[in-house]
Amino acid sequence: MKRISVVLLGLIWIMLGCKQQPVNYLEETPEAHNARMEWWREARFGMFIHWGLYSVPAGEWKGQTHYAEWIRNNAHIPLDTYNLFVKQFNPVNFNAERWVDMAKDAGMKYIVITSKHHDGFCLFDSKYTDFDIASTPYKRDVLKELADACHKNDIKMCWYHSIMDWHHPDYLPRRSWEKDRSTEGADFNRYVTYLKNELTELLTHYGEIGVLWFDGEWESTWNSEYGKEIYQHVRSLQPKIIVNNRVTVGRSGMAGTTKEKEFGGDFGTPEQQIPATGIPGYDWETCMTMNNHWGYNKFDKNFKSSKQLIRMLTDIASKGGNFLLNIGPKADGTFPHEAIVRLKDMGKWMKVNGESIYGTKASPFKILPWGRCTQKTMTGGTRLYLHVFYWPESNELVVPGLGSKPIRAYLLADPDQQELKIARHRDALSISLPAQPLDPWNTVVVLDIEGEPVVYDAPVISAFAPVFINEIKVEIIKGESVSTIRYTLDGSEPSVQSPKYEQPLTLKDETEVHATCFVDGEPVSSTASMHFRKVKPMTGRSLDEVKPGLMYHWYDGKWDSLPAYSGLTPKITGVSENFSEADNSKDDNFSIDYQGFIQIPTTGVYRFYLTSDDGSRLYLNEKVLIDHDGLHGATTKSGLVALEQGLHSLRISYFEKSGNNSLKLEWASQDISKELVPSKQFYHYH
Ligand code: FHN
Numbered sequence: 001m002k003r004i005s006v007v008l009l010g011l012i013w014i015m016l017g018c019k020q021q022p023v024n025y026l027e028e029t030p031e032a033h034n035a036r037m038e039w040w041r042e043a044r045f046g047m048f049i050h051w052g053l054y055s056v057p058a059g060e061w062k063g064q065t066h067y068a069e070w071i072r073n074n075a076h077i078p079l080d081t082y083n084l085f086v087k088q089f090n091p092v093n094f095n096a097e098r099w100v101d102m103a104k105d106a107g108m109k110y111i112v113i114t115s116k117h118h119d120g121f122c123l124f125d126s127k128y129t130d131f132d133i134a135s136t137p138y139k140r141d142v143l144k145e146l147a148d149a150c151h152k153n154d155i156k157m158c159w160y161h162s163i164m165d166w167h168h169p170d171y172l173p174r175r176s177w178e179k180d181r182s183t184e185g186a187d188f189n190r191y192v193t194y195l196k197n198e199l200t201e202l203l204t205h206y207g208e209i210g211v212l213w214f215d216g217e218w219e220s221t222w223n224s225e226y227g228k229e230i231y232q233h234v235r236s237l238q239p240k241i242i243v244n245n246r247v248t249v250g251r252s253g254m255a256g257t258t259k260e261k262e263f264g265g266d267f268g269t270p271e272q273q274i275p276a277t278g279i280p281g282y283d284w285e286t287c288m289t290m291n292n293h294w295g296y297n298k299f300d301k302n303f304k305s306s307k308q309l310i311r312m313l314t315d316i317a318s319k320g321g322n323f324l325l326n327i328g329p330k331a332d333g334t335f336p337h338e339a340i341v342r343l344k345d346m347g348k349w350m351k352v353n354g355e356s357i358y359g360t361k362a363s364p365f366k367i368l369p370w371g372r373c374t375q376k377t378m379t380g381g382t383r384l385y386l387h388v389f390y391w392p393e394s395n396e397l398v399v400p401g402l403g404s405k406p407i408r409a410y411l412l413a414d415p416d417q418q419e420l421k422i423a424r425h426r427d428a429l430s431i432s433l434p435a436q437p438l439d440p441w442n443t444v445v446v447l448d449i450e451g452e453p454v455v456y457d458a459p460v461i462s463a464f465a466p467v468f469i470n471e472i473k474v475e476i477i478k479g480e481s482v483s484t485i486r487y488t489l490d491g492s493e494p495s496v497q498s499p500k501y502e503q504p505l506t507l508k509d510e511t512e513v514h515a516t517c518f519v520d521g522e523p524v525s526s527t528a529s530m531h532f533r534k535v536k537p538m539t540g541r542s543l544d545e546v547k548p549g550l551m552y553h554w555y556d557g558k559w560d561s562l563p564a565y566s567g568l569t570p571k572i573t574g575v576s577e578n579f580s581e582a583d584n585s586k587d588d589n590f591s592i593d594y595q596g597f598i599q600i601p602t603t604g605v606y607r608f609y610l611t612s613d614d615g616s617r618l619y620l621n622e623k624v625l626i627d628h629d630g631l632h633g634a635t636t637k638s639g640l641v642a643l644e645q646g647l648h649s650l651r652i653s654y655f656e657k658s659g660n661n662s663l664k665l666e667w668a669s670q671d672i673s674k675e676l677v678p679s680k681q682f683y684h685y686h
Helices: 002-018 030-043 079-088 096-105 142-152 188-204 224-237 306-318 337-356
Strands: 045-049 110-116 156-162 211-215 285-288 322-327 371-378 381-388 396-399 406-411 422-425 428-432 443-450 460-462 472-477 484-488 505-507 511-519 528-534 546-548 550-556 572-576 590-600 604-613 616-620 623-628 635-643 646-656 662-669 682-685
Touching (some): 030 322, 045 156, 096 142, 110 188, 110 211, 337 443, 381 396, 406 422, 460 528, 505 511, 616 635, 646 662
Parallel strands (some): 045 110, 045 322, 110 156, 285 322
Antiparallel strands (some): 406 443, 460 472, 484 511, 511 528, 550 590, 590 682, 604 662, 616 623
């Protein structure tokens, strides 16, 4: 009896065990995460491919030639008309092996291709829609051919898949201009099911997939719940797959990062930009076009040079990121010639210097005047790859603030690895180089050092401005607590005898401040310097009979830069307290000229910040302080000026051509933190 019950219990346990909870892929140990990310961090360099129906019009529609993959939306092409491209998409010259060879020869380790872009067209044969490659004259599943070629050539196959879908009847919202496409019966949850079904096809019919690169997550219908659901779905099908942060919401626009603590997939996606500094502890990949379009535009010949692309790849790797470089193939299945040439050039450099990119970590230096640095941990030490963009005239490569003990240095491209002489001068190592670089775009010098890199950045000399009227407070800041800052006020190089910096300095005369970090009496950083100049303030006036607000004249007209007002007649004249006429106007093609006075509360140095879309100019006491003219988005320019307490004449000229418009004036001083200039400061002659 006992035996039977034990067996019975065992059977029940096994049955229950079979119903084990699904894996929660949102929870992962750091070890497991690092193991999953390892190939991607090693790869550093991938190919992005934007290819689909939009390659047929190749950027042109009804005489306009600036389109690409967004053509259906931006040219307001009705669905039935756009669908006609299905019968025209016939990439007879498509050759998957050729594409993969070009990527591999360029040194790329993975390919991310648009399995579906926002237009909803599936570049693969899907049983859930006829809006796919199988409905074209070509019929063949190009993604299957590409995946097979990738697997054969040890290149990771990855999918770009758009959440936003301008074709599927259940996707919402519709395009704002698509008044004829009813939303009647549209069911977004049914669309999510369709999306999941497509992803199941893409993750079960094409072998191992390295990355799912989502996009189009920004519309109101998507949210983090859907994002997590899709992430779980994708990982459940291929647990090792890597997913970008655009699977969910919360991305910081084109900067591409997702706030810490928020679910953001496995890596951030800066687009068309390289973060100014690395993002320690955060995986990120810059995606970038070679010209100005993702999808093929036959008119766009504005390709970045091979030199630019190699330096971008180096810059990104030196900040700890990956580079996903885009190709927009033609409708016939071939790459644009300009792209082929650049891939070849990059491959030539990568064949010689690839080890200075693959599997490297971010630079230990904040800035290097001659180039960039990447690094790898080696047995017993660290290998620094010094990427020299600008060959020093002295033929001495100065590596500032490096306290580590050097082992050897040589040119990576030198097959004999002939050792280069290394000397130490104060904080810096100096490496003697040959007269000419081996590569004009980026010559890599290998510097092996003992242990982890010991780097001391130069201290930062901080003050409100490099000019003052009576006196100015100067702080000297450093990023570590080991060293001591010593400084001089006569422009000489600080020595161990120079005074220690222990509290802010107050300067009352023109002064050249130099500051260096010291450890055990020795300089360990390069020297920071800043020159402070004493200036006389512009005379303020006290005027009677002034009234609050600025006088303004409004002009109608179409300009690409600020007009000369003398020959113009204003359409409106009025008094303004806050430039709202510029901010709130619904018009395009206008200019406003504000004139009057600004009340300066205290004599001092002021920094003004002028933000405008489009152009603007700030005059103070009839002199141009900020010239921010031209066609541009809402960007800011600043200017510094010493002003006496009292009234100063002020003029802001502004124009808007089309699109968004804005005008904003802010100020700051040693006593005022940056703020909008309060409207009570503005006056005009009545
Ligand atoms: O709208 C897309 C665009 O077409 C392109 O795919 C880029 C590439 O990352 N992503 C979106 C724009 O941010």
